[in-house]
Amino acid sequence: xxxxxxxxxxxxxxxxxxxxxxxxxxxxxxxxxxxxxxxxxxxxxxxxxxxxxxxxxxxxxxxxxxxxxxxxxxxxxxxxxxxxxxxxxxxxxxxxxxxxxxxxxxxxxxxxxxxxxxxxxxxxxxxxxxxxxxxxxxxxxxxxxxxxxxxxxxxxxxxxxxxxxxxxxxxxxxxxxxxxxxxxxxxxxxxxxxxxxxxxxxxxxxxxxxxxxxxxxxxxxxxxxxxxxxxxxxxxxxxxxxxxxxxxxxxxxxxxxxxxxxxxxxxxxxxxxxxxxxxxxxxxxxxxxxxxxxxxxxxxxxxxxxxxxxxxxxxxxxxxxxxxxxxxxxxxxxxxxxxxxxxxxxxxxxxxxxxxxxxxxxxxxxxxxxxxxxxxxxxxxxxxxxxxxxxxxxxxxxxxxxxxxxxxxxxxxxxxxxxxxxxxxxxxxxxxxxxxxxxxxxxxxxxxxxxxxxxxxxxxxxxxxxxxxxxxxxxxxxxxxxxxxxxxxxxxxxxxxxxxxxxxxxxxxxxxxxxxxxxxxxxxxxxxxxxxxxxxxxxxxxxxxxxxxxxxxxxxxxxxxxxxxxxxxxxxxxxxxxxxxxxxxxxxxxxxxxxxxxxxxxxxxxxxxxxxx
Ligand code: ATP
Ligand code: MG
Numbered sequence: 013x014x015x016x017x018x019x020x021x022x023x024x025x026x027x028x029x030x031x032x033x034x035x036x037x038x039x040x041x042x043x044x045x046x047x048x049x050x051x052x053x054x055x056x057x058x059x060x061x062x063x064x065x066x067x068x069x070x071x072x073x074x075x076x077x078x079x080x081x082x083x084x085x086x087x088x089x090x091x092x093x094x095x096x097x098x099x100x101x102x103x104x105x106x107x108x109x110x111x112x113x114x115x116x117x118x119x120x121x122x123x124x125x126x127x128x129x130x131x132x133x134x135x136x137x138x139x140x141x142x143x144x145x146x147x148x149x150x151x152x153x154x155x156x157x158x159x160x161x162x163x164x165x166x167x168x169x170x171x172x173x174x175x176x177x178x179x180x181x182x183x184x185x186x187x188x189x190x191x192x193x194x195x196x197x198x199x200x201x202x203x204x205x206x207x208x209x210x211x212x213x214x215x216x217x218x219x220x221x222x223x224x225x226x227x228x229x230x231x232x233x234x235x236x237x238x239x240x241x242x243x244x245x246x247x248x249x250x251x252x253x254x255x256x257x258x259x260x261x262x263x264x265x266x267x268x269x270x271x272x273x274x275x276x277x278x279x280x281x282x283x284x285x286x287x288x289x290x291x292x293x294x295x296x297x298x299x300x301x302x303x304x305x306x307x308x309x310x311x312x313x314x315x316x317x318x319x320x321x322x323x324x325x326x327x328x329x330x331x332x333x334x335x336x337x338x339x340x341x342x343x344x345x346x347x348x349x350x351x352x353x354x355x356x357x358x359x360x361x362x363x364x365x366x367x368x369x370x371x372x373x374x375x376x377x378x379x380x381x382x383x384x385x386x387x388x389x390x391x392x393x394x395x396x397x398x399x400x401x402x403x404x405x406x407x408x409x410x411x412x413x414x415x416x417x418x419x420x421x422x423x424x425x426x427x428x429x430x431x432x433x434x435x436x437x438x439x440x441x442x443x444x445x446x447x448x449x450x451x452x453x454x455x456x457x458x459x460x461x462x463x464x465x466x467x468x469x470x471x472x473x474x475x476x477x478x479x480x481x482x483x484x485x486x487x488x489x490x491x492x493x494x495x496x497x498x499x500x501x502x503x504x505x506x507x508x509x510x511x512x513x514x515x516x517x518x519x520x521x522x523x524x525x526x527x528x529x530x531x532x533x534x535x536x537x538x539x540x541x542x543x544x545x546x547x548x549x550x551x552x553x554x555x556x557x558x559x560x561x562x563x564x565x566x567x568x569x570x571x572x573x574x575x576x577x578x579x580x581x582x583x584x585x586x587x588x589x590x591x592x593x594x595x596x597x598x599x600x601x602x603x604x605x606x607x608x609x610x611x612x613x614x615x616x617x618x619x620x621x622x623x624x625x
Contacts, residue, residue: 509568
């Protein structure tokens, strides 16, 4: 392919909003252009690399027996209403009406579409397990699209969905997906960190995210210095630095020697820091209590204090019943913070946010700053596990300018629920080996989940088992963002001059740069290109009438792995030669022009084999 016949509008300048390397280089190398905020067009060069990512993903999905299908991008709103996500997905879901007024969704993900397709065809256990995938356009009305295709509004995702009769079968597919993902990222030349992840709004348990380290990553990862533990902060746990009593009785017994709880005056003292100063103790002796509002809570609150009259309804006929809004108090050790993702997962809630001051006052009967678990009956109290080890604590007394001291868990208050809802930070101890945890920023490229019955139940999927009994299949889902994967390859492989493609993703394997495209040089360059192409090597021939310096700079910017310079001087050597250079190396090498095609083809093959193995 000749450069003059291609459409590679390289740029010297970068768009002002391009703050990360991949965004800048995709624009500068003429791979990508912007149509609108979060909407991008791949130009020919960009699309070639994009297709290579796509093919790798397709090969690895096919290799584990997942079957490709092609549903539509626009799907009926009806199925989103069945799953309940028409209500819970919020503004990120692009809803459209057709001319008849019927509701449609521009797919941001496709659990509903695949579940409904499978529902219509599934009758017998013999059809399971079934693993289906698509590589298709997604649309998410992201609030803040940024970093080019890293977070666009329209993007392409490979999404797979699997259906099973039992957990063992789901586990097997989940494991296979995990290893296919590792192979995909390796073949793309990416270093990924697989981390334990929260399953969030998707429901279910068991999930792994594939992260790449990134300064501008949206995710915080916690990694252990001593073992291979890695988790998203949303899910990360840590080894307790306290002893959890085996039971409430044991906690009570431990508190017998503690003085009776006592209300004290704490005038104008509200924050933990002020209290620490005032009482001359440390934040670890405080019980901090925060009031949260949760929406669409699926957890049963039947026995929860203050919840007997709460409204509970199904957002749509098949969907599980939820409490549209509920309030909770969360008690946690004073030096720690509440992890809202863990809290939302515990409550099976759509979202949790700190309650407004007026709500805090309504439930605690005191101004903000005096909440505490002792005597709080208006809403359920959720205690972080750390609280169970506190039997001589200071906490808000539900009264202006008053706190309790000597408050003991189990003796002076019993929470409705106890769970791990803390944010784990660098310096905390690894839950696996006790090593020190440290933080990294990361970007998520892929995600595998065990979904369980969330969609198959709400959307009424069933099959007949061996005994003719009707059963619900369990489900997994597995996604990879192609655009983000491609951009991440550039993030990992570049230098000041441009992209350094791994051969597997490079738009072309070899770029031929004739010093001047005429006469013997032109003939030699054309012959070499033709010979390479006969070997199956993908060649870009820079036939432009530009100065060599300009062509060299562009070759570096485009990042084509091998560069061959064809010039008069080397062609007139006793042994006519061309200069061969590997993009990541500085040194040129002279290669006999008559052997150049074979030698380069050998190098290309060997390198592809290495990356693909
Ligand atoms: P994020 O937390 O980054 O918004 P997500 O967890 O919502 O991502 P999933 O629903 O797990 O994403 O989607 C699977 C994959 O799709 C992600 O791992 C990512 O590679 C890709 N992806 C998601 N949102 C976008 C986006 N706005 N732009 C580009 N790729 C995206
Ligand atoms: Mg995700």
